[in-house]
Amino acid sequence: MITIRDVAREAGVSIATVSRVFNNAEAVATDTRREVRAVATRLGYSPHGAARSLITRRTATIGLILPDLYGEFFSELIRGVDHAVRAKGYHLLVSSSHADRAEVDSAMALMRGRVDGLVVMLPERQQEQTPLISGRLPLVRLGGAPHNGDADAIVVANREGARAMVRHLVSLGHKHIGVISGAAGNSDAEERMSGVRDGLSDAGLGEDALLRAAGDFSEASGFRAAREMLRANPRPTAIFALNDAMAIGALSALRAEGVRVPSDIAVAGFDDIPMAQFLDPPLTTVRVDISAMGARAATRVLSHLGNGPSGSGVEIVPTTLMVRRSCGNPGAWSPTIPESLS
Amino acid sequence: MITIRDVAREAGVSIATVSRVFNNAEAVATDTRREVRAVATRLGYSPHGAARSLITRRTATIGLILPDLYGEFFSELIRGVDHAVRAKGYHLLVSSSHADRAEVDSAMALMRGRVDGLVVMLPERQQEQTPLISGRLPLVRLGGAPHNGDADAIVVANREGARAMVRHLVSLGHKHIGVISGAAGNSDAEERMSGVRDGLSDAGLGEDALLRAAGDFSEASGFRAAREMLRANPRPTAIFALNDAMAIGALSALRAEGVRVPSDIAVAGFDDIPMAQFLDPPLTTVRVDISAMGARAATRVLSHLGNGPSGSGVEIVPTTLMVRRSCGNPGAWSPTIPESLS
DNA sequence: CCCGTTACTGTAAACGTTTACAGTAACTCC
DNA sequence: GGAGTTACTGTAAACGTTTACAGTAACGGG
8 A cells, every 4th residue: 555655755755745645735836846747656645535534624525414215215314415515625424224222323423533523313213302412513403303302303294284185185175085195203203194184174174074094114014004094994095195105105005906096096105216207107295305304414514524512503494295196186287298208 | 522542531542452352352451451442432432434444545435426316216226235245344335416427436436445346327328338437446337238447347148037027918819019118328228229129029029019209217218108109000009118117107197188097008117116016006017126236236246355356347237027917917916915925 | 245035945853553572471381 | 579461551662644844956147
């Protein structure tokens, strides 16, 4: 491995000068600079990241801790974070598959001295609400309930989004709505559920208008829940899955049972993952700009860099109702070409 | 920031002992160990990654360099790499959006001293075939032509896959096949194109059975290419997009023009991204186990760790023909439930 | 001709760890 | 009771950088 010292010797200068060349710092003669550059490329030298980090106390890296990596949601999230982070010349250290809180904490510990800041999304079932503690690192939490009281957070307007969807469904004439919920303890899911109740009571409908089945945000759970709902009495006329992955599962279950969407049963989702517009039928859903959310989280961390974990600023990202064909499309023009292509 | 020295002082031992406790090394008395552990957690200490890397000359991190992050292909890839890497206690440093070769080289330089090995996927148009040079780091290339002659590589059996698809199409009676190609200079695309020719000549069909339109692996390009093909004379009876993203675009274009799939025109793709089975109609495609490919690349890097870049071992990942409904499904049972849910 | 300034370069200390080596005490064995 | 061994602990050198500080030479002005 070739170090700054090798370059210095070969170029006949001191290591300080080489260092200055590589940090294009203040004063080094043009000739010297050129010579050093030449030697460096000839030798294939590039500065050692760890050594540099040690002394400068910055790593030019942001850590991203995720519960999982499966599906388009996380893909979009990473894309957003990566984009924001790269724009500022930072790297992205990803750590995923953290099933519970203990794993998240240990992942955070392992990142000390490797990152300058953290974006953390907690796993599904983070029952206990002990605050995330990051030492002196800026930390932004992604998703979850608005008032966890620990870190800065970027959260989705889950409640308003779900409420809008229910109102939409009711406006289409649905009076029996099946809702596929998320895992207990997941605050995004719980917030969405509250929104559902809001929407129902807006419409003057009671609890009996609501049929609830448990899911866990996976396609498979949506599949099972929808099948279960078909046996309910009265059968719901619309199924609202609290995320798109479960809506996809539900769609498959309905197709398997020969139920037509939307004419027999309407289906709606939440998130608007890229796939949603390509489904059959295209999925009516609540749009969350996932990659923008990631980007905002990253930007927030970046902006805190000098100052340590400044905590408790909550940023809410809005949602949009995306009316497509899976719930029928009353009156509105129904696009044949997916939005992303037109 | 709290260091090993603080812990040592507080626990009344030397820093060497603290270090030994944290590397659960050979000989330290049980009492001492307990005391150090206690102090460490009380102080919230965790070892500094950069410092540790500097002296041990390992970072416990693998670098992943990708051209892009958009879509399910990369998402699956990351998932595979992450999984393999985590299993060995390594981290994952991701760097993406490298439009050309120069950016890749600079990304690789920036990773020196931050990673112990590299998995690199070159961007679309890497015309020039200058070898990837990684210094002393193990390097595995992902995708591209089998014989670049530089690094170890994991490549897809592109040619065989495309050939199998064409034979399938021909067996369904198609004699005019439209192929949406990838960007010129992209060797995956070129290999697939060779496979198409192989398949055609297997069937005794000549160049006139082939209608070619240029794409670049994006949905939008598939959309445009398909629209263009509809105006061709003779019009193809099947469209084979050289990846799934373009097939999705093509599907949208056909729907927009009122062409029915598969009865009017058959559509096929390549990759079998997760979305493929949920499309309307479910997409017949060539399956590549993308996440397994990522995992194999990572495993390969990990296995080279001590030895530097050992080069030129090419591993070929096989493909499978996935017959779904977008090309008609002659005789075979056509599943109503996506495979991933059944 | 001397001094102050400018422009460049070198010396050496630090960053937070790991680990070879040396040291010490207690214990075992003859 | 002395030597050898064992079990533990400390000292200090390294890892590859950055950067404060000091040093040197050239130059311009008085």
